Amino acid sequence: MTNPSPDIGPSTSVATRAPTRAGVLRAAEKMAQLLPQTPLLPLELPNGGTVWCKAECLQPVGAFKIRGAWHRLSDLTDDERSRGVIAVSSGNHAQGVAWAARRLGIAARIVMPNDAPQVKLAATRELGADVVLYDRPGGEDRDAVAATLVAQSGATLVHAFGDPWVIEGQGSAGIELAAQMECFADGGPTRVVTPCGGGGLAAGLALALPDAEIVPVEPDGWDDVARSLVSGAIQRVPRDAPPTACDALQTPATFPINFAVLSARGLRGLSVTEAEVRAAQRYAFSKLRLVVEPGGAAGLAALLAGKVAADGRTAVLLSGGNVDPAAFAQVIAHHG
Known part of the structure; x- marks a missing residue:
């Protein structure tokens, strides 16, 4: 059994414990003992520039979770x-x-x-x-x-995102990313673009990488986190939200524990269209030979659409690759 540190042990309540960078570092140590690091792959963007892709879609369960x-x-x-x-x-x-x-x-x-x-x-x-x-x-x-x-x-x-341990665990991807970029990109990330549902991964990255800009990306109509950050209060997805292929990002609202971390860093989110997500899936498959599910491609979609810039030390999380084969085949076979 893993022995937790005294100040953040298992007896501490989820309701009273806040996620910390120390917890992220401890989670990263656990992951280093458990699994190999996921690859960090350079990707040339069609409009120029390089983005570094953290291939979490290659985890044993096909996602960073x-x-x-x-x-x-x-x-x-x-x-x-x-x-x-x-x-x-x-x-x-x-x-x-x-x-x-x-x-x-x-x-x-x-x-x-x-x-x-x-x-x-x-x-x-x-x-x-x-x-x-x-x-x-x-x-x-x-x-x-x-x-x-x-x-x-x-x-x-x-909980999938509203849990301090879960947030810290997701943040371990940022610790790996920073070390990999020091080796391959001559410095840690200045900007990290990430798919965002409830905000667990974005919050974890914000804790892991205090000197990097974190950009949460959601599907159009499901951008409750972006709207929450602008308004200063948690917003919910409307009942008439449009259908989206990004099933992994269909959360009705973020939780206070996530919102506290994201708002403390002054983050601002953005959204992408279904067509932009499909284009990102095709691009990742064509250029990286990776299968990325719709939600996992949201961050890359924002970069390809020019909604966020790549400065040479910009990274993006390809957060998942669990997609029905027939649905994926249809996406990569068609344009638009």
Whole structure:
């Protein structure tokens, strides 16, 4: 069992503990002992300039979510492990939690939307987790479903983004990124462009990289984090939000724990269109030979569309690659 440091141990409540850079560094140490670093790949942009791509789509579960899940679950007490964990996810966090739970011998139940990509549902079940479906199109509240399960079982809730351990774990990608760029780009990142759903990854990167500009990118109509940062208060996605292929970024609202980190850094977000996301998926496949899911390509979409500049030490997270094969084949076979 991993022994947590005394000031941020497993007995500390999620409700009272704030994520810290020290926690990010501890999570990075855990990841260094667990898995190889994901590659950092240079990519020439069509309008000139180079961006450095952190290929989190090549993680064992196909997404960065393995980081936060491992940091959270490996810090549970023996009693907490015996009662299991519950998570809510459209698929990537689900697989991260299921992977960590199987490795640590912890029972996991995952609340997932009934319209999640089949590849994500199947992979989560294959990892041994019990999947509980909820009706996202029908407006069912996934957090309410999870809360009921927690109350019934006494299991620990491992939230996809609103958890200090999860935020710190996601931030470990930034620690790796900085070290890799020191080697290959003659200095750490000046700007990091990242897909953003609930803000767990963006908040983790903000803690990990205090000297870099962090740019959260969301799908058009689902840009609640960007609107929250402008208004100074948490905003929700409207009920009539447009459909998006970026299932991994369909969160109804960020949490105070994430918003506090993001707003303290003065971040500003932006959004991308569905066509821009598809173009980014095609570009990553053509130039990097990588399969990147729609949500995982949002940051690259912003760069390709010229919505954010690359200065030679700009990096982008390719955060996930879990996409249904037929859907991906259709994207790369067509333009527009």
